Amino acid sequence: MANSPVVLLSGAAQGLGLACAERLAGQGWRVHGVHRSSRGREGLIQRFGADQVHQADLTEEGAAQQVVQAVLAREGQLDGVVHAMGEFFSGAPSETGRDQIQSLWRSNMLSAADLLDGARAALRESGGAAVFFGTAGLDGLRGRETTAAYTAAKTALLVWMKSAALEEAPHGVRINMVSPGVIPHVGAAPETHDPERIARIPSGRGGKPEEVAAAVNWLLSPDASYVIGQNLEVAGGWLL
Numbered sequence: 001m002a003n004s005p006v007v008l009l010s011g012a013a014q015g016l017g018l019a020c021a022e023r024l025a026g027q028g029w030r031v032h033g034v035h036r037s038s039r040g041r042e043g044l045i046q047r048f049g050a051d052q053v054h055q056a057d058l059t060e061e062g063a064a065q066q067v068v069q070a071v072l073a074r075e076g077q078l079d080g081v082v083h084a085m086g087e088f089f090s091g092a093p094s095e096t097g098r099d100q101i102q103s104l105w106r107s108n109m110l111s112a113a114d115l116l117d118g119a120r121a122a123l124r125e126s127g128g129a130a131v132f133f134g135t136a137g138l139d140g141l142r143g144r145e146t147t148a149a150y151t152a153a154k155t156a157l158l159v160w161m162k163s164a165a166l167e168e169a170p171h172g173v174r175i176n177m178v179s180p181g182v183i184p185h186v187g188a189a190p191e192t193h194d195p196e197r198i199a200r201i202p203s204g205r206g207g208k209p210e211e212v213a214a215a216v217n218w219l220l221s222p223d224a225s226y227v228i229g230q231n232l233e234v235a236g237g238w239l240l
């Protein structure tokens with residue numbers, strides 16, 4: 001690539017998305033970040049500049065397309081996509097309403113499909129890569145006491161990610177997933193700070209956003225040029 005590679009990140013204002021933005025910027029990527037509320041907006045603007053910060057609700061139809069077009073208008077290229085957002089909900093299946101299931105699906109699965117749809121042509125042109133966010137333990141298809149609807153949406157995303165990876169590989173686009181375990185940070189779901197949960201992690205601690213960002217950075221890098229359709233857990237052994 002002649003110019004600095006350009007990456008578009010969702011969830012960029014806090015947590016894992018922000019850690020990815022910092023890591024990728026440090027590796028020479030030009031970072032465009034998406035946020036939804038105004039929380040964190042000023043920090044993002046100070047860090048990356050107003051023309052690289054985009055406000056959007058990516059569950060709305062057409063929103064992802066608009067953000068991708070804004071990036072392309074500014075940069076003329078798009079080399080990476082990192083989709084680091086996805087609503088979380090804790091509750092037994094019997095306590096999970098229809099609206100909640102729909103909302104989790106839109107936030108975790110549909111927004112990812114929209115983002116890739118918006119970015120597909122540009123990624124094919126650049127021979128780029130995309131990383132989506134799952135959650136630890138998807139491969140076992142185990143039942144969940146309190147996270148059934150959330151995990152169901154992430155499991156759908158895993159199948160969809162592999163399918164998109166299959167379709168895009170011949171076009172030179174690599175698609176993969178990172179699945180974090182328990183990663184506490186300011187603004188994270190309260191469950192990530194639960195000492196009992198953390199005590200059950202084989203490595204004996206919660207993960208750091210920077211550890212997740214390192215995996216994302218690797219998956220986007222030429223070092224992972226032959227890695228396609230994989231779900232990389234960054235979980236300290238959680239739910240193995």
Ligand SMILES: NC(=O)c1ccc[n+]([C@@H]2O[C@H](COP(=O)([O-])OP(=O)(O)OC[C@H]3O[C@@H](n4cnc5c(N)ncnc54)[C@H](OP(=O)(O)O)[C@@H]3O)[C@@H](O)[C@H]2O)c1
Pocket residue numbers: 010011012013014015016017034035036037038039056057058059083084085086087088107133134135136179180181182183184187188189192
């Ligand atoms: N942290 C963990 O322990 C953990 C574990 C497993 C999986 N994950 C996954 O990792 C990803 C990132 O996690 P996180 O803990 O960093 O999440 P987070 O703290 O909830 O941050 C997500 C960010 O995404 C933004 N966002 C949410 N919905 C949006 C929408 N509809 N449109 C645009 N932006 C939206 C939020 O912006 P606003 O604040 O403005 O709403 C928020 O800043 C998620 O997919 C999550 O499921 C995290």
